[in-house]
Amino acid sequence: MTLKKVALFCALAFATNAMADVEVKDTNNFNDVAAKVNQLKEAGKNPLIVVDIDNTLLTSTxxxxxxxxxxxxxxxxxxxxxxxxxxxxxxxxxxxxxxxxxPMKTIENGVPAMLRGWQDDGLTVMALTSRSPNYRYATEREMMRNQFDMTRTALKEKGSDALPIYIDNPKRPLSYINGIMMTTGMNKGTMLEYILDKTDQSFSDVVFVDDSEKNVVNMKNAYKDDKAV
Incomplete structure (x- = not known):
């Protein structure tokens, strides 16, 4: 079965009253994501990069x-x-x-180095997964074993260098620890809004990468009609 990755690019203009500009691109190669990130960097932007885990960064052996x-x-x-x-x-x-x-393995061999490069450039990079917090130990173990260290430039509270820890249960259990947000299948658009509100952070641009069309649509819907951005 061929794996498909879908990259959703969200351009959020916080300085205007226009609706958020949301670009969706279907891709089978992380180089397309890198091209978008580079385009934003060259324009002087510092996008938040949000990546799924299963069938986006890692897949089962x-x-x-x-x-x-x-x-x-x-x-x-x-x-x-x-x-x-x-x-x-x-x-x-x-x-x-x-x-x-x-054990799990990387979807593409060059992706760990790609994420490290974004982290080296100081971009905020976090993982957003539908997995339950009950599976955090195995998830973090396999991420680190495959050279994905999400603590390096994780989303933090505004003005703080400390890695935040959030454990909550709005509808189902969620946790945000070590740069990995685990949401028990809740709407990822809502979950991103939740974590940005918790950390009091805002970004002019967000690059969201996920293999699930449902998650991409939920993220798009969370921002496309938001007149506050």
Whole structure:
């Protein structure tokens, strides 16, 4: 099965009353994301970079336990699982166990260096995942093992150099620790608004990268009609 990454670029003009300019681009290569980031940097911008994890930065080394397998189990793909294929206690036990046991690998070999380059340039880079906070240990372990250190230039509270820690339960559990926001499947557009409000931060531009069309649409809808930006 071919993996597809969808990059959503949000240009937010905070100094005007115009609606936010949202550009959406469907891409199979992180170089397209890098080109957009470079374009913004050359224009003197310092965009916030927000990246998904599963099937965007990392993918499972096994057919079992990856994001595509998870979507298949839930009946979200064209190919549906038979009754005998379905795993009992998918959310409570199986997913957590598979995250713990199955290693992950990078989607593209050059992406860890690409993110480090943005961090070296001082750009704020954070991860925004639909995973539950219950799976944080395995998530951070595999991110670090694949050379994604999200603490380097993580989103911080305005005027602070300390890495913030947020643990909350607005509708479902969420946590933001070490530059990784885990949201238990909540709307990512709403979640980005939440974390920017918590940190009292604002950015003229946001680059959001996610393989899920639903997440891209939610992010687009969160900003396209916002007359405050």
């Amino acid at each position: 096994s057919d079992i336990g990856g994001d595509i397998w998870y979507q298949w189990q839930r009946g979200k793909l064209d190919v549906k699982p038979k009754d005998g294929d379905k795993v009992d206690c998918l959310f409570q036990d199986s997913i957590g166990m598979l995250y713990e046991l199955v």
